[in-house]
Amino acid sequence: MRNFADRLIELIDTLENPSCVGLDPRIADIPELIKAEAVALHGNTLESIAKAFFEFNKRLVDATYDIIPAYKLQIAFYEAYGVHGFEALEMTVSHIKRRRRLVILDAKRGDIGSTARAYADAYLGSVELCDRSKAPPPIAADAMTVNPYFGYDGIKPFLEACRHGRGVFIVVKTSNPSSKEFQNLRLADGSEFYEAVARKVAEWGAQFVGSSGYSAVGMVIGATFPAEAKRCREIARNAIALVPGYGYQGGRAEDIIPLFNDDGLGAIINSSRGIIFAYKDERFKAESFEASARRAAIAMREDIVAALRDAGICRW
Amino acid sequence: MRNFADRLIELIDTLENPSCVGLDPRIADIPELIKAEAVALHGNTLESIAKAFFEFNKRLVDATYDIIPAYKLQIAFYEAYGVHGFEALEMTVSHIKRRRRLVILDAKRGDIGSTARAYADAYLGSVELCDRSKAPPPIAADAMTVNPYFGYDGIKPFLEACRHGRGVFIVVKTSNPSSKEFQNLRLADGSEFYEAVARKVAEWGAQFVGSSGYSAVGMVIGATFPAEAKRCREIARNAIALVPGYGYQGGRAEDIIPLFNDDGLGAIINSSRGIIFAYKDERFKAESFEASARRAAIAMREDIVAALRDAGICRW
Secondary structure, rough: OOOOOHHHHHHHHHHHHOOOEEEEOOOOOOOOHHHHHHHHHHOOOHHHHHHHHHHHHHHHHHOOOOOOOOEEEHHOOOHHHHHHHHHHHHHHHHHHHHOOOOOEEEEEEEEOHHHHHHHHHHHOOOOEOOOOOOOOOOOOOOEEOOOOOOOEEEEHHHHHHHHOOOEEEEEEEEOOHHHHHHHOOOEEEOOOOHHHHHHHHHHHHHHEEOOOOOOEEEEOOOOOOHHHHHHHHHHHOOOEEEOEEEEEOOOHHHHHHHHHHOOOOEEEEEEEEEHHHHOHHHHHHOOHHHHHHHHHHHOOOHHHHHHHHOOOOOOO | OOOOOHHHHHHHHHHOOOEEOOOOOOOOHHOOOHHHHHHHHOOHHHHHHHHHHHHHHHHHHHHOOOOOOOEEEEEEEHHOOOOHHHHHHHHHHHHHHOOOOEEEEEEEEEEOHHHHHHHHHHHHOOOOOOOOHHHHHHOOOOOEEEOOOOOHHHHHHHHHHOOOOOOOEEEEOOOOOHHHHHHEEEEEOOEHHHHHHHHHHHHHHHHHOOOOOEEEEEEEOOOOOOOHHHHHHOOOEEEEEEEEEEOOOOHHHHHHHHHOOOOOOOOOEEEEEHHOOHHHHHHHOOOHHHHHHHHHHHHHHHHHHHHHHHHHOOOO
């Protein structure tokens, strides 16, 4: 399979949109009509959660995939419901693939080598059956987020998946207020901890640069810290930044501009709550929740493209 | 519910055994007879994996729970099989609870606040249904491992679970060779990165110290770095160290002694492959795989107790 960065950039260019939608369902925020349908069939059970999550996601994907290159799924919201949450996750991933869009699994997994191998197999590789034959994993993502804390041997199995068209986004600087506690610790060499991680992202990713000039090894950089974003962009020029925190968490379009290179590429901006629960927002009032989500997704794209134009680096 | 550290120490004292068994099933290493049973029922399918994993785990628990206070489940090996892996995980957790032993979920989750809340709810709290009522999560652990990279707001939801009898083990220094890449980075204040994390473990855990003198907020410290282990013990005296890496990964009983305090408490030593796949080891030859596992578990306990006696800190 072609290099992940090339695949992602091709879709970004085709749709002229460097953003993705986060499918992070929370049952309390899912529209009542979706829940009522599920409860009518399965009562107030975990089966209903699976049904409601998938129906919600499916309608969102169908209403946005003509403008959205990739969907980011925060696995925490699915895991909470065990078997039934995973059922919704499996069906959602399959549906996104049917629509020929990319699946970024936001799992932030990280562990020592042998366990990291299990995680890489689980989401980017293949799994072994009883007779030792291999099968595709039930949840086969195009890329996933990983935690760097374990160093190279915890990252290596994910890098191997990058040889086969998959991608990883290594967590560098996160969008939350306390991210500074560890990520901005000052090192003896004068740099900050997140910079050491960004340097490793550049080093590990060097051998996975595709024809687009970008690597299948990307980085997660929160939209809420523009100075750190700029520094990471300088350190790891070939890494695509996956940028959560836009919208709901306070990141603004001008804040994410430092994450793009002069070619107008280098970042994919995610919004979750701001899109999928847009039906609660007066600005995006429409005939259905999915129509609201579409409006919000278009507004996000326009907002980012306008900021890229202002910066003189829009490629479309 | 009583403080997690108190519950764990009570079981350790009752069984006179500060060790736990890691239930990390790998299909290639599971005995053929277990796989044959599963395949006879379900063919070479993911259903067979669920059946084989649970049967394997159940027999291991039944053969060891009279000597083992807690089981550590590495969730990566279950996740790989999606819905079917989670089915095996749910059944295994229920079985361990039926045997009145503690479940430590080795998930190393970590994320920003709102997602960390979802993970804490998923494994240590409760989940919301369609009608907004709360239900126990499908996989309700007694404690779980968490990644500190996101700082306090990513840890807070897990600390809240510590108010309700649950525990967390924060990853501080891991057993793998590359753990030094980030964890041993020298900081501007002269200490190393893992020490900064250990200091936070002590700080965050202070309010969760039970009548045992230990906190429900523990730390993960690999058995393979005795100098770092000693330093963490000094920094976070009330934190229980969960210690992977004993046995298979090269950690020896004398290496883990620095993780105990003078009262003979303060650590719980885990072995996974060395116990559950002991049937492959000539030293533990027995009439069944579970009998081999039991022998290996007894040998591990004897090894640790002998080292504690040599150090003059054995409490039994």
